[in-house]
Amino acid sequence: MTEAQSPRPTTDEILAECPRFRVLVVGRSGVGKSSLINYAFGINLATVAHGKRGTCNIEDEIISPHNDHFVLHDSMGFEPGNTEEFRKATEFFKSRGKKVPLKDRVHAIWLCIKVPHAGSRVFETGDEEFLKLAATAKGNLAFCNNRAAAYALNIAVPVVVVFTQFDVLYSGMEMALTEEEMKLPDQGQRLCSQRAEDEFKKICLPPLHNIDPTPRYARTSGLGANNSPDRSALADLIRTTLHLLGETSGFVGKIFTSAQNRETVWITSAIAQRGSAQANIDGSIKIGMKKYWRGIASSTRFPGFKLEKCLNTLHIDIVTAWNFSDANKLLRGTAFVEKMRTITQVVVPREDELKDWFDSVKNVVGAAGTVSAATHPIMFPIVAGIGLSGIFINWLATVYKRTPETLRLFMGYIIDLTLVLDQLFVIVLALGPPKLLTQTEIDEALNKYTSDAMNTVHAEIRDYCNEATFSQICRSNRAEERIKELIRNHRVKWEETKPQV
Structure with missing residues (x-):
């Protein structure tokens, strides 16, 4: 041992095996995917990704010079009557499963769903089929057909449903305040928050639980007047994703063939994100x-x-x-x-x-x-x-x-x-x-x-x-x-x- 030698940093070993956290983001145009990615991973997606529908290829690796520990795959979501995007997504999952090296696998999926207005449909047919695949991967076979079960044997990937633009729901509650309620600003804000929360649980969660009784979900808000996102909600999404990646039992074992692989991916994902200080700690x-x-x-x-x-x-x-x-x-x-x-x-x-x-x-x-x-x-x-x-x-x-x-x-x-x-x-x-x-x-x-x-x-x-x-x-x-x-x-x-x- 020479005087110049130092103990080797642990991060060198981890990042040599899995240098980037690979996430697939699925969502229709206008749902707010770009803002979500920008703030979750500290990048400017507009400088590295195509922004027009029809130019997006799910196979493309979108890597930002602002954060080289993160790679994005973008699926434009499942429009009504369009089965091609769903077919591409399922084929992509199969090609990025546990049969490929750890660094090339999809490590997590964020399915972005815009919070709907009351009476609107929460999930399109393609979204439902997609969630059934995830449910099958977790063993909830009763909720899925045989075709989905067959796919899921090869595409078990942690999925988080991200309900976006919760702030629109909140704004609707603000507009519905009575004159008496508006006279008390603090009380009005509390009422709006509670009513928006109640409405979210009423319109979004039952359809999700009908597909999967044990879903993982988070919600985020769009950019406000001060051009900043809901930091608490963003941190919650990151914690939810990391918790799912860190599970030691259940379907995660189908993805990661060893505890070491699971920990390696968890650490790489914690390094890649830039929305939660606690995750960095x-x-x-x-x-x-x-x-x-x-x-x-x-x-x-x-x-x-x-x-x-x-x-x-x-x-x-x-x-x-x-x-x-x-x-x-x-x-x-x-x-x-x-x-x-x-x-x-x-x-x-x-x-x-x-x-x-x-x-x-x-x-x-x-x-x-x-x-x-x-x-x-x-x-x-x-x-x-x-x-x-x-x-x-x-x-x-x-x-x-x-x-x-x-x-x-x-x-x-x-x-x-x-x-x-x-x-x-x-x-x-x-x-x-x-x-x-x-x-x-x-x-x-x-x-x-x-x-x-x-x-x-x-x-x-x-x-x-x-x-x-x-x-x-x-x-x-x-x-x-x-x-x-x-x-x-x-x-x-x-x-x-x-x-x-």
Whole structure:
């Protein structure tokens, strides 16, 4: 082993097997597929796909330069009386089933159905036949004919029904408000939301359950006046898709021949999407737990490697999991890496060593931050204006050892970087597809994390990793659980806010 060697990033292995999440989107013209794809995967579909009916070929691989971990196949939907699109779709499914390599299979299908007006038909005949295929694949044979069952033996693919343009239903409820209801804006909004929800359940769900008693569905809204989608609904669609891909029993086993294949596709899909920060966090955790996070206090993966090389590997895996549109590779650049190390270095030394580590920096002590009300206060160096400590740089050049300092380093770097990227995710939402990343957004995310959460996070890491409990932590190998807990407690909770309509 040479000094230049580093542990191999887990994402290299995963993406070598399945570099792109392959999704088939089925939907008639005007249903809102383009907006859905643009915001779910952070691309500009108009720049890479044909927009006119008649030019779309389901076999075409639509790959965007804005997100190279995603490939789209587009089916124009099943118009009344047109059986050709349905025939093409079923043949396509058969050609992209489990008999082909994992990277070439269709991994998920989104069937887009526009929320209808009251009294309108929800599903056309072709949509119903399509859903029967999916139902047969899950084993609901009673709802399907033999022809569909025969097809499904070769085309078992996770299907999510996406009801689009829910906001139109909401707008209809707004127009029906009485004068008395309109006088109370907050009350009126609540009434519209509830009535739209009730109407959706009344007109959309019964026909779906008649085809498949255990469907997977989500709903989305179109673009509002501020040109932004319903982020909560979009995140729900992504969570629904990932949950279906991650199922360990049922028909998913017909698609993925091994648990490893299933996890690989799940991680690739989590990387590809750009609509749910929680999915990025979950993907980052799954990537880390495959090798380097599990038993991180007493790692069998890091010994023999220098600490700096280990940090490089963690950095690559976490940044890759978030898949920002980062054409200039700013998140992998030296400047960003140095800023992240500047943040994490603060949590590494013991409290009595803080002055020695940072004695070259003025005013190193005095920033707010205490471990807890039940313990004595621990003062942390001010991050703004601090460079990398010489002692810290020299320490990173040493080989991995099982010490409290090393545990604080890895816990701190994983949590710090994840929470900075979580802040960055929320910031770039305002940019819209393709959400090109600049240094301005990165600096804003760094500033928000260091001013809002860093001191508390570091205090809680110190609480957990103190010398008195280090040996117990090594024996239990549960430090990764504390990492996940701290990320969960301190991440931005934007997805839990009230849905827009």
